[in-house]
Amino acid sequence: MIKKLLLLSVVLSQLAISCSSDDSTDPVKEDPTTEEPVKPTPEQTLEEQVAAILKQPYSTLPPAEQKVKLEAEANEMLVQLDKTKGSSAIEAIENLSNLIAISPIDIFGGKNGNQIEEILNVTDVYGIYTWDNTNGIWVKTASTTELKFVFPAKASLTSNNAVITSKSVSSSVKVKNVDTYGSWYWNDETNSSGYTQTFYDEFYLPSSVDASLTIDGTQAATIAQTASYSNGKQAPDTFNYKITLNDGYVWEMSGKKGASSTSTASLTFNGKSLLGFTAGSSANIDGLLSEEQFSSYRGKANGLVTLMDNFIIVADMDLATDASDDLALDNLQSPNSPQDDENPNNDYKAYYTAVNAYYKKYSEVSATNFNKNIKLTLISKKEGTKIADIIVRSEEAYSYTRNLPVWRTENLYGGKPYWYFNGEGEEFKMQYYEENYYLKFSDQTQVAFSAYFSEGFGDFQKKFEDFIKAFQK
Template structure:
């Protein structure tokens, strides 16, 4: 159940963005006005053409990243660290790209040996340096990333060598059981207050990455974290998170030569630490969330949700629906009935306490609402028969049906027509779909 609530928050988070630096400061009033904007007079098919045009413009901007030498250099560093993971803290732990931006007091010069496909380390007392090919197909070490970090007082344990177990036969139980052979070995590292990385390609400055963190009460999760990526070929990305404010806020902005491509704004009154780190979260930990996303100059998605109320009502109602008894002849009937009731309730509560809309900022009208429906998502027949007070394998002569229901999201237009999101955004969107797939393939390299 917790995954459902975190999914709602994530859905809000994914649909949270802003147009430019001024948009990051947009007041809740403007967001509310857009949430309650009137419907566009365009038909669903006309809206589809308009959305496709907007989305193509975005993909065109994204496509330009394929020509960024600095972005390719960062991607190749990630690629080479996956081919041959290193240990930057002196133990046996294997580290990747994200790790090198999350440590301090770590030094060394790592040079890529293309002949043996491994990193070779030499001593450095000043910083952490990587020298490697800037292009994925390259063989010459023409890229250099140099990282300098300042340490925070926050010291954490990371697993250097995990616990090791061995399976040993236990005559008392009649089967093999895991026996601890050696305990885990931990490394202690200081988390960074700041990290500054410079990127050079062929000796020319190509970009900079800076990270600034603020910690409270020896908590290893920063209360405030800012990341800024600035590339000399026009791209800039800034991500800000502040859990110290009330509500907690997060924002991001991606620009190209000063023009906004993508960004988000997100705020939540929920206890984010408790939700992520504790399995015994209460309904009050979920709070409320608001989101705003804009893409280029016009297309926007806005949302608000009372996750606390959804949680409270769902927990109350779900507990009143008994778990089916497997050792009963009506187990599968009641299993299917319970799955449907819970899915129906989730959809009902989402529509009651959440609002997500597609809007045109230029036209100041609503394109469509996003609503939830409960649907049968799978139905499977399994060869079991109720015999002699238990369920037995039927050898394929008798089958029981297992049905699973889940929440699906639909787009609702001004004429009250409702179309499944996966249907609406596939039919008539073939060219856009191909562009998106090409771009995702590029990002996944």
């Protein structure tokens, strides 16, 4: 969960969503005793902020007391975060995404469906799409002025009471996007194979987008986005994005692409900060968007995640090495399954034992790579001290019991003996693994992160992720 939140902020940075603070219009201040101009204190870079925070001492509280205090503060935070569950606008956006998944549409008039992410990232596309609950489909009405969706605000509703409209201004950047991938097929009539061609959508990225969401005739949200581009590159040079929800939430992002891109984002509720992201990356943005996404393009990254007034999660990440390690992990050899079911020497127990070992190894290496490449520290924002390092451990997860096949020797229609899955063979336990977050305190004790940040925070995080996913492009 933490990695998702952190990498979300880094992805924003790698898409050149960042904050620029080069200019200042503040008046020059003078020293009242000398009347000399006061030299401004240079603003710290993100790297300097991270370095300074990591130099803070560990809390002087014994770990046992620190754990009690941490739990109390975490619960205080969860009380506020839990309020997000009641956001009607977020629920409506989620339901729109689900309905588009149920009945894909093609706003470009091509061959296949588009997703909600593309609604706010295209220009010169028009049409009114109304949800037909009886047939579970979208009904399109032609329009030359707007892109509109009429749908139920909640999954439990059968009538359409929400409307989202989007209007945009085109930039000069035209992109080509795969609509439907080509695929091989077999033609029984000609007894030969064939290949369907890949279809593409081509559209201009917007330089500005204004959208609004109404529920029961009342405005529930507004979305404003601006972006500037250069040299025909689809990664924006500058980017500003703001969603304002009438039930108190405001989500903002802003940024500027450069040799060292830094993204900032915040989620507030009635003016009170719930979450804040600051992520910096030396990634080669345009290189990452090329067809050959070499790990060397990813560079390094730093991140700060602020959780209300309580906590800061500091991240120091080597994304290039992490990408290389992930590639090596994907190349980890899985065991080969027995192919000839008429071979009496097949050892299925050995095969499934090897599969379990593969699952275990994959999870352990994933955890090792994370701990090596992504250094996380939990900081008490109020105290200004380290609470604990955040690490990942590989642990047993879901398991189930299956029956091994049996060697069937009776003569069936003159056939040969073979291995047969009849549910009566020896029982064998299949074990899966997962990576879980732990807090590692100064005395080296480790406590599951979920012990403090309970399912309530997990529910919020999922809702927040779904909300951001809907508009992440």
